[in-house]
Amino acid sequence: MNKLFRNPEFERSMILHILFSTIVVVMAYIFARDYVIASAVICFVFILLHAASAAVRYRKIAKLSADIDKILHGNDKILIDNYSEGEIGILQSEIYKMTVRLREQQQNLQCDKMYLADSIADISHQIRTPLTSINLIVEMLSKPDVSEKQRIKHCRDLKELLKRIDWLITSLLKISKLDTGTVEFSKVELPMSEFIKKACSPLLVPIELREQTLEIEADGSFCGDIDWTLEAVGNILKNCMEHTPSGGTLSVKASENPLYSEIIISDTGCGISKEDLPHIFERFYKGDKSNNNSFGIGLALARMIIKEQNGSIKAENRTICGAEFTVRFYKSAV
Numbered sequence: 001m002n003k004l005f006r007n008p009e010f011e012r013s014m015i016l017h018i019l020f021s022t023i024v025v026v027m028a029y030i031f032a033r034d035y036v037i038a039s040a041v042i043c044f045v046f047i048l049l050h051a052a053s054a055a056v057r058y059r060k061i062a063k064l065s066a067d068i069d070k071i072l073h074g075n076d077k078i079l080i081d082n083y084s085e086g087e088i089g090i091l092q093s094e095i096y097k098m099t100v101r102l103r104e105q106q107q108n109l110q111c112d113k114m115y116l117a118d119s120i121a122d123i124s125h126q127i128r129t130p131l132t133s134i135n136l137i138v139e140m141l142s143k144p145d146v147s148e149k150q151r152i153k154h155c156r157d158l159k160e161l162l163k164r165i166d167w168l169i170t171s172l173l174k175i176s177k178l179d180t181g182t183v184e185f186s187k188v189e190l191p192m193s194e195f196i197k198k199a200c201s202p203l204l205v206p207i208e209l210r211e212q213t214l215e216i217e218a219d220g221s222f223c224g225d226i227d228w229t230l231e232a233v234g235n236i237l238k239n240c241m242e243h244t245p246s247g248g249t250l251s252v253k254a255s256e257n258p259l260y261s262e263i264i265i266s267d268t269g270c271g272i273s274k275e276d277l278p279h280i281f282e283r284f285y286k287g288d289k290s291n292n293n294s295f296g297i298g299l300a301l302a303r304m305i306i307k308e309q310n311g312s313i314k315a316e317n318r319t320i321c322g323a324e325f326t327v328r329f330y331k332s333a334v
Helices: 008-031 033-072 086-141 148-180 192-209 226-242 298-308
Strands: 188-191 213-218 221-224 249-256 260-267 311-317 323-330
Touching: 008 033, 086 148, 148 298, 188 192, 192 213, 192 221, 192 226, 192 249, 192 260, 221 226, 221 249, 221 260, 221 323, 226 249, 226 260, 226 298, 226 323, 298 311
Parallel strands: 213 249
Antiparallel strands: 188 221, 249 260, 260 323, 311 323
16 A cells, blocks of 8 residues: 555645545535535545556556566466456556567577577688688698699689689678668569570570580560679579589579569479479488589579569479479569
8 A cells, every 4th residue: 555655646646635535625614504514524435436446456467567567577377367357457468469479589580580590600600611622632732742734624623712702702691681671672674585595694504514415495575683683583593403413404494474573493403302393492401312512592592583583483394304494473462
């Protein structure tokens, strides 16, 4: 009760009730003295009822505050059913929403922490591998008896490893931007034939060196962010090229209809194993058939870029041999 009287709101309300009761008793004394005692008793009872009602209400509010504090510290669960009437009932739905939201945020933060820890571990592992090779090559180059031929070979290997690290860091930065939602995708329309040629251009020399055949059929147009989408399609093409043997064929078929623009990329390689198929778009995932130079982020990055542009990507095995990737960019929300 002492805490109640220290409450400014309760103190003000009691002063008003006492003042009003005093006025009523004084007026009864002036105009109807026979009712003075009755008026005083009624006013006193009214003040007591008000105090008792306020005490019950503030007691419930104090308990509710204590329950909320427990929730914030994750030590207890709140029973909203205990607060289902009067002024406390007004807070019921909001408190319940807040409780659910806080728990969701806690779970999301926990998942983010685990994801961040796993990502850092994966990134460290990916970078450590080429760095170890670089250290070994530098050690061999420092030997006084290294020949000119070996020196040239080691320098070439160093350059290749540094290019791999540069590509890895660049790709990770792109993934980070996509994760945080800071990428603003532009909308530019380009003939599909021109877009496919741009996507295939960086791979024409490696395809020729592998004695592979590239078949292109393109019709219609593409509308989206050209640079980011070229990155996505280029990663898919590179993946197909690396898993296609010498003398194999890469096929790119692009078309457009009123609903979406579609790009189908296929190869005549060994295909995707059943175990790897559900995971090939996961970050840092490397299948059994991946080569040693693979980081496992090319297809993951491609999927993120495509999805951010209202698109979809599907991977499957062809009926005869090889893998097939179907990319669609929808013209309206799906």
